[in-house]
Amino acid sequence: MRKIIQFGEDVPGYSIRVLNEREIRAAAGILFLATFISLMLILFKDNFLPVKYVVTVFFADFLIRVFISPRLSPTLILGRLIVSRQTPEYVGARQKQFAWIIGLVLSAIMFVFLVIVNAYSLVTGLTCLICLVFLFFESAFGICLGCKFYPLFFKDKVQFCPGEVCKRLDRQDIQRTSGWQWLVVLMMVIFISLVASFLNDYYSRAPHYLFETASAQSSK
Numbered sequence: 001m002r003k004i005i006q007f008g009e010d011v012p013g014y015s016i017r018v019l020n021e022r023e024i025r026a027a028a029g030i031l032f033l034a035t036f037i038s039l040m041l042i043l044f045k046d047n048f049l050p051v052k053y054v055v056t057v058f059f060a061d062f063l064i065r066v067f068i069s070p071r072l073s074p075t076l077i078l079g080r081l082i083v084s085r086q087t088p089e090y091v092g093a094r095q096k097q098f099a100w101i102i103g104l105v106l107s108a109i110m111f112v113f114l115v116i117v118n119a120y121s122l123v124t125g126l127t128c129l130i131c132l133v134f135l136f137f138e139s140a141f142g143i144c145l146g147c148k149f150y151p152l153f154f155k156d157k158v159q160f161c162p163g164e165v166c167k168r169l170d171r172q173d174i175q176r177t178s179g180w181q182w183l184v185v186l187m188m189v190i191f192i193s194l195v196a197s198f199l200n201d202y203y204s205r206a207p208h209y210l211f212e213t214a215s216a217q218s219s220k
Contacts, residue, residue: 005069008093014160018090019070021142021162026079029139031058035132051128052115058131059111062104066097092160098153099146106131 008017035058038051057074065073070093106127113124137143142162150158195203 007069007097011090014090016159017093018160019093019096020080020083021089021091022083022086023076023079024091024096025139025142026082027073027075028135030075030078031061032132032135032139035128035135039128039132048114048120055107055110055114059104059107062100062107065100066104070096089162090160091162092158094154094156095147095150095158095161096144098150099144102146102149103131103134106134 006017008019011018034054035051038054041047041050061073061075065076070076109127110124110131113119113121134145137145144162147158147161
């Protein structure tokens with residue numbers, strides 16, 4: 001029972017408790033997708049019902065993660081199932097716990113306003129946006145933004161970060177960005193700007209159904 005209700009796993013070769021970053025990223029992707037879809041339904045359908053369910057699950061999930069154990073978090077369990085065939089990438093549990101406390105506070109704010117008070121405002125909008133940014137960086141880039149604040153509150157050194165970013169390592173050649181690569185990015189920005197300037201009216205035309213007959217199109 002003690003092993004179940006604990007934060008992090010004891011893994012041979014690691015001096016502190018750790019968590020599997022791969023399942024954390026998978027869980028973040030699940031929450032990001034659910035939150036994003038529910039927000040789109042608000043914007044385009046003015047439907048707040050899905051987001052209330054998503055916020056409730058979000059809040060309950062983080063309550064379990066922080067106060068009981070990540071082992072019992074439903075989204076982390078789903079994430080574990082999804083990446084079960086991948087080699088684990090262990091990260092320190094302490095900084096993840098701190099990041100998830102931030103997530104718990106944000107989800108609590110949304111739960112109180114959207115579900116209990118049943119009201120929306122700039123506060124709920126910004127809170128939701130912050131959650132989306134945090135989840136996107138975690139799932140897409142493996143960057144835990146909440147973990148970045150850990151050293152500001154705790155003096156102990158952060159250990160076992162995703163991608164070993166805690167250590168000051170020299171980047172390998174494959175990680176370096178050359179001047180030519182920066183030039184390519186700049187050229188793409190210029191290209192998109194030119195397209196927007198000269199072809200915006202053409203791009204703004206509503207597309208027609210591909211298999212619609214020519215006579216039907218001309219009659220419109």
